[in-house]
Amino acid sequence: MxxxxxxxxxxxxxxxxxxxxxxxxxxxxxxxxxLDEKLFPQYIFEDLEKCAHISNIEERVTKIRQIILNIPESVLIVMRYLFAFLNHLSQNSDENMMDAYNIAVCFGPTLLPVPDNCDQVACQANVNEVIKVGNCLKPKTNIYFV
Structure with missing residues (x-):
């Protein structure tokens, strides 16, 4: 294939x-x-992982957006297309069972891998939360959190 x-x-x-x-x-x-360099650069992992602990969803999205908008534009473009696609996929979750959470579980480890020096289990739940938020929210810019 x-x-x-x-x-x-x-x-x-x-x-x-x-x-x-x-x-x-x-x-x-x-x-x-x-990819040699993961979609979410490793140097922003810790900052993104901390965002999962922000209980107010609007604050969480704002913080994630601030972090993401500082990465190279070429990566942002790929993220925009990917998260637009994943959001579209979740819109049909009644048929395909891929809601924002399931998409985050499926794609989170690939898009934002947990570094070896971190607690894999604890961090993966936070990674999934970051990916889930990026997939299910659609701000005014029509580009999700990116």
Missing amino acids: KGLFEAGEDPISEREDDADINSVAGLLKLYFRQ
Whole structure:
């Protein structure tokens, strides 16, 4: 599937298997896992992880936005498209069971991996909360928290 996609082909155009959606999601996660520099740069991990402890959702989004807007523009563009897609995916959660929480659990470890020197279990819950917030809110700018 990866080879076909990289060759400009549509690897699922002639398939009608419902499992293909899982393959596409797996391929998307694979691309993000294989990036030399993760989508969320490691140097902002600690600041983002702390945001999960902000109880007021508007304050949390504002703080996350402040952190995110300081990363390179090329990364912001990818984030905008990705979170727009993930938000669209969650809009159909009645059919696909992928609400903001499930998307965060699925994509959080790939997009914002917990550093080895951190408590993996405790930090992963916070990572999922950051990804969930980014996926379920749509501010006036129409670009989620990015």
